Each structure stands twice: as C-alpha cells, then as structure tokens.
Amino acid sequence: MSRIVTAYLGLGANLGDRQSQLRQAIERLNQTPGIRVTRLSSVYETAPVGYLDQPNFYNLVAEVKTTLTPNALLSVILQIEQKLHRVREVRWGPRTIDIDILLYGDRAIEQDELQIPHPRMKERAFVLVPLSELAGNKIIPGTDQTVEQWAGALTPDQQIR
Numbered sequence: 596m597s598r599i600v601t602a603y604l605g606l607g608a609n610l611g612d613r614q615s616q617l618r619q620a621i622e623r624l625n626q627t628p629g630i631r632v633t634r635l636s637s638v639y640e641t642a643p644v645g646y647l648d649q650p651n652f653y654n655l656v657a658e659v660k661t662t663l664t665p666n667a668l669l670s671v672i673l674q675i676e677q678k679l680h681r682v683r684e685v686r687w688g689p690r691t692i693d694i695d696i697l698l699y700g701d702r703a704i705e706q707d708e709l710q711i712p713h714p715r716m717k718e719r720a721f722v723l724v725p726l727s728e729l730a731g732n733k734i735i736p737g738t739d740q741t742v743e744q745w746a747g748a749l750t751p752d753q754q755i756r
C-alpha cells in the first residue's frame with residue numbers, strides 16, 4: 596500500500612466558461628485512481644500575470660490526497676489539460692485550464708519537467724492567497740518560511756486585483 600501524500604494544486608482558467616472548466620478539472624482529478632480531492636479554496640478572479648493581453652483568470656487551489664508519485668501526478672495533470680482542450684498557443688497566453696503542482700508533501704523537487712515548490716509561486720498572489728486559505732501554516736520545502744509569510748510578503752502590485 597503506497598503512502599498517502601497531501602499535495603496542493605493551483606488551477607487557473609481564462610477562456611470560455613471559466614467556472615465550468617475549473618469544475619470539470621476538479622471532477623476529473625477526483626475520478627482518477629490514486630487521487631482524492633479533499634479541500635478547495637475560494638475561487639478568485641485575478642488579473643493576468645505574465646502575459647497581460649488576455650482575459651482575467653479564475654484561480655483556486657485544491658488540496659488532494661494522493662498515492663501517485665510526483666511524476667505520475669504530473670502526467671495525470673497533463674492528460675486532464677489535454678482533455679479539457681488546453682491549447683498551448685502562446686506560452687503565457689490564454690488557456691482553457693492550467694493545473695500546477697504547487698506543493699507535494701514536504702518534498703522539494705528539482706527536475707527539468709517538474710520543480711516543487713512551483714518556481715513562480717513566491718510572487719504570485721493568485722497562488723499564495725488561495726493556498727493560505729488551505730495551508731497557511733505549512734512550511735515551504737527548502738525554506739524556513741510558511742505559506743502565510745510568503746503571502747504576507749507580496750508587494751502591492753502583486754496583490755490580487
């Protein structure tokens with residue numbers, strides 16, 4: 596029996612029916628053997644970060660309990676993105692759905708295709724604010740700081756607008 600790990604996934608959508616895209620992604624995650632969605636943050640409407648000329652995102656963070664390895668979890672996520680018609684036109688551009696692994700237990704992972712904690716998490720209010728709802732006291736692996744401390748350190752221009 597493989598160990599059950601608590602992981603946190605960041606979900607974002609800014610094309611089509613954003614709420615429906617998020618709901619379908621959560622359903623597909625929960626229907627995947629080895630993944631249970633256990634908690635959801637509130638949904639936030641957020642101004643795009645990175646590539647500004649695109650619609651606002653709906654973002655949320657999901658807590659999952661999983662027996663999958665980080666890489667197996669990543670490949671499930673990529674399949675769900677494909678199934679929900681994620682079209683990767685512009686690297687930072689609009690997408691039907693985006694699912695990022697933010698945290699995986701207390702693991703720090705540095706691979707080409709997978710870095711945990713998520714490399715851009717530190718400056719992203721659209722990640723840290725919903726993540727704080729679920730795991731504010733969690734220490735960010737590789738640091739001595741909590742999610743709440745990272746969220747509290749965001750500059751005003753990084754705040755969710």
Ligand SMILES: Nc1nc2nc(S)n(CCO)c2c(=O)[nH]1
Pocket residue numbers: 606607608641642643644645646652654686687688693695721
């Ligand atoms: N507000 C906001 N901006 C974003 N820019 C990118 S890229 N993404 C996709 C997630 O990496 C987002 C997002 O989910 N929300």
